[in-house]
Amino acid sequence: xxxLSNLGLGLSTALQWQNVLFCLIGVALGTAVGVxxxxxxxxxxxxxxPITFSFDDPTAALIMLAGIYYGxxxxxxxxxxxxxxxxxxxxxxxxxxxxxxARAGRAGPALAAAxxxxxxxxxxxxxxxxxxxxxxxxxxxxxxxxxFFSLVVLGLIMSITLAAGxxxxxxxxxxxxxxxxxxxxxxxxxxxxxxxxxxxxxxGLNFVSVAVGVFGVAEILRxxxxxxxxxxxxxxxxxxxxxxxDFRRIAGPIAxxxxxxxxxGVLPGGGHxxxxxxxxxxxxxxxxxxxxxxxxxxxxxxxxxxxxxxxAQTSFIPLLTLGIPAHPVMALMIGAFIIQGIxxxxxxxxxxxxxxxxxxxxxxxxxLLLVLLNLPLIGLWVRMLTVPYAxxxxxxxxxxxxxxxALDQNPFHVLAIAFFGLVxxxxxxxxxEPAPLLLGFVLGPLLEQHLRRALLLSHGDPMTFLTRxxxxxxxxxxxxxxxxxxxxxxxxxxxxVFVEEE
Amino acid sequence: MATSGRRAGLxxxxxxxxxxxxxxxxxxxxxxxxxxxxDNIEIIVPFAAxxxxxxxxxxxTEPMAEELGVELVVQNVEGAGGTVAxxxxxEAEADGYTVLMHHIGMSTAPTLYPDLDFAPxxxxxxxxxxxxxxxxxxxxKDFEPTTLEELAAYVEExxxxxxxxxxxxxxxxxxxxxxMQQAMGVEVQEVPYDGTGPAMEDLVGGQVxxxxxxxxxxxxxxxxxxxxxxxxxxxxxxxxxPDLPTAAEAGLPDLEVTVWHGLYVPAETPDEIVEKLTSAxxxxxxxxxxxxxxxxxxxxxxAQDQATPDxxxxxxxxxxxxxxxxLSGIQAE
Numbered sequence: 025x026x027x028l029s030n031l032g033l034g035l036s037t038a039l040q041w042q043n044v045l046f047c048l049i050g051v052a053l054g055t056a057v058g059v060x061x062x063x064x065x066x067x068x069x070x071x072x073x074p075i076t077f078s079f080d081d082p083t084a085a086l087i088m089l090a091g092i093y094y095g096x097x098x099x100x101x102x103x104x105x106x107x108x109x110x111x112x113x114x115x116x117x118x119x120x121x122x123x124x125x126a127r128a129g130r131a132g133p134a135l136a137a138a139x140x141x142x143x144x145x146x147x148x149x150x151x152x153x154x155x156x157x158x159x160x161x162x163x164x165x166x167x168x169x170x171x172f173f174s175l176v177v178l179g180l181i182m183s184i185t186l187a188a189g190x191x192x193x194x195x196x197x198x199x200x201x202x203x204x205x206x207x208x209x210x211x212x213x214x215x216x217x218x219x220x221x222x223x224x225x226x227x228g229l230n231f232v233s234v235a236v237g238v239f240g241v242a243e244i245l246r247x248x249x250x251x252x253x254x255x256x257x258x259x260x261x262x263x264x265x266x267x268x269x270d271f272r273r274i275a276g277p278i279a280x281x282x283x284x285x286x287x288x289g290v291l292p293g294g295g296h297x298x299x300x301x302x303x304x305x306x307x308x309x310x311x312x313x314x315x316x317x318x319x320x321x322x323x324x325x326x327x328x329x330x331x332x333x334x335x336a337q338t339s340f341i342p343l344l345t346l347g348i349p350a351h352p353v354m355a356l357m358i359g360a361f362i363i364q365g366i367x368x369x370x371x372x373x374x375x376x377x378x379x380x381x382x383x384x385x386x387x388x389x390x391x392l393l394l395v396l397l398n399l400p401l402i403g404l405w406v407r408m409l410t411v412p413y414a415x416x417x418x419x420x421x422x423x424x425x426x427x428x429x430a431l432d433q434n435p436f437h438v439l440a441i442a443f444f445g446l447v448x449x450x451x452x453x454x455x456x457e458p459a460p461l462l463l464g465f466v467l468g469p470l471l472e473q474h475l476r477r478a479l480l481l482s483h484g485d486p487m488t489f490l491t492r493x494x495x496x497x498x499x500x501x502x503x504x505x506x507x508x509x510x511x512x513x514x515x516x517x518x519x520x521v522f523v524e525e526e
Numbered sequence: 527m528a529t530s531g532r533r534a535g536l537x538x539x540x541x542x543x544x545x546x547x548x549x550x551x552x553x554x555x556x557x558x559x560x561x562x563x564x565d566n567i568e569i570i571v572p573f574a575a576x577x578x579x580x581x582x583x584x585x586x587t588e589p590m591a592e593e594l595g596v597e598l599v600v601q602n603v604e605g606a607g608g609t610v611a612x613x614x615x616x617e618a619e620a621d622g623y624t625v626l627m628h629h630i631g632m633s634t635a636p637t638l639y640p641d642l643d644f645a646p647x648x649x650x651x652x653x654x655x656x657x658x659x660x661x662x663x664x665x666x667k668d669f670e671p672t673t674l675e676e677l678a679a680y681v682e683e684x685x686x687x688x689x690x691x692x693x694x695x696x697x698x699x700x701x702x703x704x705x706m707q708q709a710m711g712v713e714v715q716e717v718p719y720d721g722t723g724p725a726m727e728d729l730v731g732g733q734v735x736x737x738x739x740x741x742x743x744x745x746x747x748x749x750x751x752x753x754x755x756x757x758x759x760x761x762x763x764x765x766x767x768p769d770l771p772t773a774a775e776a777g778l779p780d781l782e783v784t785v786w787h788g789l790y791v792p793a794e795t796p797d798e799i800v801e802k803l804t805s806a807x808x809x810x811x812x813x814x815x816x817x818x819x820x821x822x823x824x825x826x827x828x829a830q831d832q833a834t835p836d837x838x839x840x841x842x843x844x845x846x847x848x849x850x851x852x853l854s855g856i857q858a859e
Binding site for chain 2: 223227480
């Protein structure tokens, strides 16, 4: 009954009119900044964080920040769907099918599926947070580098077996992504790698530059190259709301995405990064019609968006229970806590129950407000697609450049956009997809970092991956996945599929 | 209460969006130093928003802004151990509208990055020290040794098997770890992490043995008892951690290190402007809110005579010498 009274306390705090108002302002601000191309949740929260510093009431400040976070996340998905410009790794997955839907005139249902999926996932994950936070945090602590390495291996192998188009090209793209991610100072020795003496490259390539380049700018170049491709969109913008059939199709993905995201979000060391990719892989695997993925499958939008939001929610668990930030946005939240004179940690839940449970409840309220705010706006967003190209394309490039520059005032990242735009265009012309490249780029550092750290911790003994049970099970699963692909019968079936596609 | 907060919030919102508008809030220049400041001042923080250095900066900007009568806009320019930001400020207009906040990393940069395109002592004027954050030696909860002396003995005996975490090459915890190994006369397996958060997570989870890090990052875990703490690295005990001896008291006198923070402006900045900044800094450091919030972080503002250009320059020069010796052989190249 503790739980009920806690949730009651939280709701009564979150539903105070001024807190609802701050949550709404946060969601609206977050969405407004998040829809700027190339600006993802981390950048948005960092930019808007100082607003809350002057608040007298820490609860209001944190509730508003949480609102900004969710708003920014949804705003990022909006640009990913409409103009193929993901602002953070999670929405790169949304862009794959979401933008194809937009091109087919189904931007409305894609946006609605994202919003509804996020809300349901958010509701469930809030409950998880309320019920199981301390228990889950302790499980997550047992998840060391060896386990994480094995999880990433499993993720990469799954993504190879499930790639759209040519698997060989997908592998090539993942490898290219991993290689691009090695640029910069080696985290373990400080040795610069592939920096060509340029200090700008010491910290590696910026995710936003790569994503905006290979997705957004490449998309624009494609449209310019092929006038027919761009004519199509405007004529087709018709239905704004998902059909009954759409609702039937997204129910399963939302449920599975929520589960996948809730689990991965708790893991330290980058679990949230995997959530949307993992959900996409799962959906494609269980789908009766895997060929539709990459061509505008609504399941490919609903699943990852739900997973992403669930993970965003459960990634608060290590922060609230242990005072340890699991990813950059959480580190920002810690900064906000401290500025408000609260040091997050295990005791915060007991010392400031109103704040913690108010925050948890406000996450749910924030998700609700997000749906209420965004569903009516879908029509407006979609109309953005009807803006004449002569205006739309230059504005996208300008806003993307400003957004990337604003990240850390470094003009180099803006130049990198142009470079990766050309790279992306060439790759697309060669029939290579940008999504696996981005996957490799995001997971590459995790793969290397956890491999090397696990080996440092075991004093060089590679058996650490097999003697730790969780790690061993994950590797066994990865091996199984490889065998399944290698089986001749399966391979024949795959080939048929691809022949049909060509 | 909420309304006034919101109004102030909206004001700061404008400040937060300054980079977006591309109208950098600073850089006007050309004015008479006597009229300074006429425009908003940009404070460059070389590390991520929300991190300890950023937090310390934001704590002092509000009272400083009040004193100077203009907004202080915090900009986070991350990269290469803070050298990207420092390089940027070294080349900025010397009009007092671009100020750099930097920590101990300013003194290690010449050793860690031999091809640095700025010189900490020649390209900047010091404004004053801000705070000296103590560091703590901590370990996983079930680690065998219970005192720093026992730890030193245990580490010596088990040098092949113990693991020492740090928050990344060049980070304060890395520096402290190097110094600690020298003080103990052993070399152990160092395990770098991507920041303090992940390192702390593995320490609390028992994946790695011990760690030296700033009180800003460790105080909470120490008081909750989720980690074991041995000592602080300051000459004096730390008020907020009364149970911890200093490293010297616990038998390692050579383990003395603090993460000192200071403000810098480009070398050509007129002295009149530096004086105004120093005086605003001194006022801010006496602000009760700043004192209280720093105490929560396990640190304190420096004494008034330390928040001066001279004291700051002296420490910078001494630290550059100290670290070039300690760190010789572990350069980034």
